[in-house]
Amino acid sequence: MRTSKWAILAYVAIVFFGILAALPNVLPVAIQQQYASFLPVKPVTLGLDLKGGSHLVLEVDAAGLRRARLNTLLDDIRGALRTERLQTSSARIAGDAIAVKIADPADRARVLPKIQQLAAPVGTLGFGTSSSDIEVSTADDTITVKLTEAGLSDRMTAAVDQSLEIIRRRVDQVGVAEPLIQRVGSDRILVQLPGLQDPTRLRQLLGSTAQMSFHMVDTSVDPNTTTPPRGVDILPGANDGAKYAVESRVAISGERLADAKAGFNQQTNEPIVSFTFDSQGARQFAEITRDNVGLPFAIVLDGKVLTAPRINEPIPGGQGQISGNFTAQEATVLSALLRSGALPAPLTIIEERSVGPNLGSDSIRMGIYTGLAGFAAVVVMMLVLYTSWGVIANIGLVLHTILTIGVLGMLGSTLTLPGIAGIILGIGMAVDANILINARIREETAAGAGAMKALDVGFNKAFATIVDGNVTTLVGTILLFMFGTGPVRGFAVTMMIGIVISMFTSITVVRLMMYQMVVRQKLKKIEIHSIFGKVPAIPVFSFMRGRYVAIGMSAFLSISSIVLFFTPGLNYGIDFVGGIQVEATSEAQLDLAALRPKLEDLNIGEVALQDFDQGKSVLIRVQRQPGGEAEQTVALNAIKDAVTQAIPGAAFERTEVVGPTISAELARSGFLAVGLAMVAILFYIWWRFEWHFAVGAIVTLILDITKMIGFFALTQIDFNLTAIAAVLTLIGYSVNDKVVVYDRMRENLRKYKSMPFSDLIDLSINQVVMRCIFTSVAILASLLPMAIWGGDPVKPFAWPMVFGVIVATTSSIYIGGPILLFLSRWWKDRESTRAPGSELAKS
Incomplete structure (x- = not known):
């Protein structure tokens, strides 16, 4: 039972410092701010389920990353073939590889070193040796180019790191306080935003790759055709539902954008996004607008045409604007997307929760x-x-x-x-x-x-x-x-x-x-x-006698x-089976009889409704939707629209979407x-x-x-x-x-x-x-x-x-x-x- 004085002093110090560390949690906010420099630690951070906010887990699309690298390699290989005056059609994507079929051995020998030079270094792999991100092999008359696992892993790491920074910039530009953005595992990113109750805008902000490019519109091609000529793509409109026949060749890359700002048109007072090119982009923009007066010019974001205005006159200053049928909030999000740059690969939302x-x-x-x-x-x-x-x-x-x-x-x-x-x-x-x-x-x-x-x-x-x-x-x-x-x-x-x-x-x-x-x-x-009073003596029950x-x-x-x-x-929750869960509240009594048919008309499978809080709150549970993660998000939006129509003034206190991957x-x-x-x-x-x-x-x-x-x-x-x-x-x-x-x-x-x-x-x-x-x-x-x-x-x-x-x-x-x-x-x-x-x- 004897304890040294040093041990007692250590115990007292631990207890004192522990009390001091816990003190900020009971002090008023004003006192915390006044004495923040004297307090050893900050108050305990409250989770989203205690202070409200949105939680999303995004996954970098590995298949998309692989596909993008293969397309880049294919373009480079065809460029090498063009240099050697060989047919570019001899190179094509076959599964997870590129096959280059060249019958003449001499031609094959000439182009092989150029293909091998296309390899990108993967990074240092032990003892200072670097490796290639592709494997090049020959068999008969075919050169096969495959991506290495080390190369894909390195690209995934780089893609996640780059995506982290881009997401951080996008979130900062929208103005959310104290966001938590961190890497989870090898290919996922966790985003937690306190106070942001509706993650719709966040989903739009983070789910878009923001790959913008500028293309000429081919007015000679019918946009409703199902077989466009080579070099022309039929793209949908982002806002108007129309179709556009757009030239595949990129006139100006989105990388040439220097800045983008949301604002209002002085004449019509509609929301617009003004953009500015860098010096090279400004020069290209001036040449295109000079040579194509009277022709439509398409601004494409993530495979959709934002707008296709007609070029009325040459624009030498390198500045332009995007107008369309979008709201001020959508204009703010779009300008943030353009300023923060393009994501290196698509991001899929595999888990979403909001409180x-x-x-x-x-x-x-x-x-x-x-x-x-x-x-x-x-x-x-x-x-x-x-x-x-x-x-x-x-x-x-x-x-x-x-x-x-x-x-x-x-x-x-x-x-x-x-x-x-x-x-x-x-x-x-x-x-x-x-x-x-x-x-x-x-x-x-x-x-x-x-x-x-x-x-x-x-x-x-x-x-x-x-x-x-x-x-x-x-x-x-x-x-x-x-x-x-x-x-x-x-x-x-x-x-x-x-x-x-x-x-x-x-x-x-x-x-x-x-x-x-x-x-x-x-x-x-x-x-x-x-x-x-006094505790009775130890009992003397015979537990073994009744053991059988x-x-x-x-x-x-x-x-x-x-x-x-x-x-x-078992009644498995959506954590394990995936699905959608929405909690909606209203100040008035909820009419579940009016809500149920609207939800059933959505054709999203069995819908379970549970009312509580004396009939002023309802919990809606829907099974996992067929397909991938995107289908879950579509169903969530449809549920919210149906609830809003059936219950005017309804507030969504909690939403959870767990996709098939995470469940x-x-x-x-x-x-x-x-x-x-x-x-x-x-x-x-x-x-x-x-x-x-x-x-x-x-x-x-x-x-x-x-x-x-x-x-x-x-x-x-x-x-x-x-x-x-x-x-x-x-x-x-x-x-x-x-x-x-x-x-x-x-x-x-x-x-x-x-x-x-x-x-x-x-x-x-x-x-x-x-x-x-x-x-x-x-x-x-x-x-x-x-x-x-x-x-x-x-x-x-x-x-x-x-x-x-x-x-x-x-x-x-x-x-x-x-x-x-x-x-x-x-x-x-x-x-x-x-x-x-x-x-x-x-x-």
């Missing part, structure tokens, strides 16, 4: 209320169980919460609604360490130990159990962080921080305060009573859960995380205990998980990423509970070597049964306010966790022991039959 500011403020309020209610319930429980010693535990819990918020601020983490749930659950699980410590001290006191010895031995015995229990919970949480995304990862971060801080506050701060209480009050004996009934009931419930898994099955990945990573968590826990328990303890824990855990899956199937609560978080948290808690029981069994195996194993299991469970119940009650007390008032975002987590905690506690008491007893007896019988002198050995 309105009203819903965000409601989430903050509910998060705070449920957090305070859960915390108050835990504090009251500790006071009831341990009276004055419970005050010390509550001081530890307060410090635990403050330090958790402080560390979140220091790490620059984003706090989401599931993150608040993680803090609340962390408080409930932090109580476990205090309950273990107090229970151990009570036991040592009951055995006749003095105050200081009971404190010392109690902390020492509780320490190993606390470490084992927290490490098993940490394993599941780390995997949740590795495979989770967005808010689920936020939950994992707060849980990991909470687990580590819980160990610090319990093992250091609480221990020092209890030590000081014993010393200052000169206690000879530590009496830890509940508010109702307990296992039978558990097996029946698990088998029933498996049946429920197949029929009616398949989320499902795979979620289930992989659950499987890996179980394997990791198996090996940890095997290492810390013995193999039959590990197998017993996993078997019991499988029974717990199947029951939880059955609960999801029975209640039809959305099974989404938040539900996966609940399953992984249950795994951590369930194993934590089993570890406490197993740790006592291991201790008793050393202490009572001749005791029958069934009696030893009964004794061990009786010694820890009150701890299991108290911890479960504490966690339930922290979860129930969240489940009742937390709202839809945390419902798939809170209610299943309430059910899961009850299941995990009962399985620790009634199921884990019998399975362990069966495995132990099976192993002993197996060993006895294999031993020398046995009947089997003699035979």
